[in-house]
Amino acid sequence: MTAAVTKAPAGATAAAITAIPPRPSRAFRDAVAVALIAGGGLAAYWIFPEDLGLLTRILATCLYVLSLDLVLGFCGIATLGQAALFGTGAYAAGIAAVHLVADPILLLVVGGVAGGLMALATGALVLRAHGLTLLMLTIAVTQLLQELANKLRWLTGGSDGLSGVEPDPVLGLFRFDMYGRTSYLFALAVLVVGVVVAQRIVRSPFGLACRGVKEDPLRVAALGGSPRGHLVGMYTVSGVFAGVAGALTAVTSGIVGLDSLSFTWSAEALVMLVLGGAGHLYGAVVGTVAFMGVHHVLASTNPFHWMLFIGLFLMAIVLFAPGGITGGVARIAGLVRRRAP
C-alpha cells in the first residue's frame, strides 16, 4: 500500500489533499467520542446483561488507564507507579466506607482527594528526576505504599484485604445488587464524566502547556514557563483520576486488596495504554476494553493456558500496529481517505 502511495505523482497527491473534506472541529469530535462511549456502554448493558460484573471492572479500569494517559501521553512522564495513586484512592475510600461515610459519591470524592494529595506529595519529589531514574522512583513509591498497607493491618486488613465496604444506595435510590446493574451504570456515569473532564483539561491552556513541556521543556522554560510546575500539576490531576478509579473499584467490588498497590497493576495499565495508543484519551478506553475483553474470552475458553494466547495477541499488536489500536485505525482511515476519489 505504501508503494502505491509513493508511486503517485506529486500533483495527484496535492489534488487528493485538497479534495479531503474539512475535518470536523475538535469540539465536535470530542462530543462524538463521549457519545460513542456512553452509547457503547449502554448497548453493552443490554447486550451482555449477565456479564455486568466484568464490565464494571472494565469501566473502572478504563478510568485508571485514562489517568495514566494524562501523564504518559500528554506529559511524557514514563511511570510505573500509577498503582500507587489508584491504591491510595481505593484504600482511602475503603477505610472511609468502613468507618465514616457510606455515600458512594462522597466515597469517590474521598478517593479522588486522597489520590490527588498522594500524587502532589510524591510527584513534587520524584518529578525532579527524568527517564529511568524517574521510572525507578515511581516503582519505589508503589512498593513503599504496598508494604505500608501490609504493615497497617489494623487499618487496612493487611494481606487479607479490607473487606466490609458496603456503600449506601446511589443517591439513596439504587441499591448495589448481585447482578451488578447499579454498579455498572454508576461506573459508566463516572467514566463518561471522567472523559469529559479529561477532555476539558487536555484542551485547556494548562493541558497545551503540558504538551509543550513534553515536546521541549527547555523552550517552555525559555518562554518563562515552569516545566516542573506543569508536570507536578498534571501528575496531581492524574492522581485525582486514578484515585477516583480506585474508589470506584472499592465501591463496586466491596473489597480492597494489596494487589491494587502492586507493581503488576501499574504495568498492566501501561500495557493497556500502549495497546490502545497513548496521547489521545480514547486509546485508554479502547485499549482497556480490548485487553480485558480478550483476556476474559481467552481465560474462560481455556482457563489453563490462556496466558500464551494473550502474549501472542500483544506481540501481534506491537508488530503490526505500533501506535496501538487507535493508531492503527487512524492510519488505515488516513489511507482510505487519501485513496478515496
Place this chain on the structure above:
Amino acid sequence: MSPVLRTALFGTAVGLALMAGPALAATIKVGVIAPFSGPFATAGQTFKQAIEVYQAQHGKTVGGDTIEFVFKDLDQANPAQSKALAQELIVKEKVGYLAGFFFTPDALAVAPLIDEAKIPCVIFNAATSAITEKSPLYVRTSFTLWQASVPLADYVHKQGVKKVITAVSDYGPGIDGETAFKTTFEKAGGQVVDTIRMPLKSTDFAPFMQRIKDSGAEAIYAFLPAGPTTLAFAKAFNDTGLKAAGIKFFGPGDITQEPDLPALGDAALGIVTSFHYSQAHDSAMNKAFVAKHKELFGSTQTVTFTSVGAYDGTHLIYKMVEATGGKSDGAKAVDAIKNLSWESPRGPLKLDPASRTVIQTMYIRETVRGADGLINKEIAAIPDQPDYGYKGGK
C-alpha cells in the same frame, strides 16, 4: 418493564422452576475459582485433579442430578477480580455452589454475593480464621494456621524445649501462626525469646539467621508461604550452621508440602511440622486416593494438602446436593452438613457447626528419606483439633 411486572414475572419463573425441580433430573453447576495459571498454578491443578479423582470414584451424579464443575482462573490474590468472576458464575452460569479459593482476600470478596444469592461457598484452601465469620454460608475443608500451630506448640513444649524463637513472613497467615504459637507455648510455660517478621518477598535470610543464632533459642518456629522463599529459608538455615548447631526446626506443614520436597532436598531432612495431611498417611482410604490419582494423572508428585482440601470439599458439595434434593437452598444445604462426620484420606473429619471449619487430627511429621525420595513421616497424631482462631482467637 415496570419493576412490579418484572418482579411478578421473576416470581412466576422461580415458582415454575421450583415446581419443576424435583421432577426433572438437572445439572447442578459448581463454580471453582482458583489459580490455574501463573506462579500458583500448581494449587489450582491439585484442586482440579482431586475433583476428578472424587468424580472417578463416586460418579458424577447425585440422586439423578449431574454435578458439573466450571473452572475460573484467578492467577493471584485479586479480590475485585474474584468478585467479578463469582458474579459471572452466579448470574450467567447459574451455579448452585461456589468452591476453590486459594487466597484469603479472594474468598472474603464473595461474602456479600453468596449471602444475596443464598448459595454455599466451600473453601478448599484459604486459611485465615476470620473468613467463615463473614457469612453463615462459608464452609472450609482446609485448615487454619491456629489449628496447625496450637498442637505444635504443645508438642514442642512436651519435647522439653524451653526457649523458642519465631520467624514468620510478615503477612496475615504468618502473623496468625506467630500469635497462635506464642500464646500456646507461653501458656504451657515455655519462653518465646524473640519474634521475627520477615518481608514476604525477601530471599536473603542470612541476617535473620544471625539473629536466631544470637537469641540463644533451642528451636525455631517458622512459617513462610510454600515456594521459592521456603527453599531459600531452609537452605540458609543449613548453610549458616544453625542445623549443625542443633537448633531444631518446627513449623506448619506448608513449608514441606509434597511438591516442594524434591527441590528442598536434604535441606528438608529433620524438619518437624504439624499438618493435617501427608501423602504418606497410612490408611486404606489414602492409599486408594493416591492410587486413583496415579492411575488418572500418571504421577503423585503433586498430591498434597490442597488436594485433600478439594477432595473433601467435593464430598461436602455432594452431601449438600443430596440433602437438598438438588434444589437451591443454601441455608438448608449448610445446615445439613453441620456436625457431619466422615472419613477422608487425611483421617477422620467432622464439620464444626459453629466455625464451619473441619475438626481434624493434626499430625506431627518429620521429613525423612523414604523409598521414593523424601516424605513427611507421621510421628504423632493429635486428634480432634478445632479452629482455635475462630472468634476471639485474636
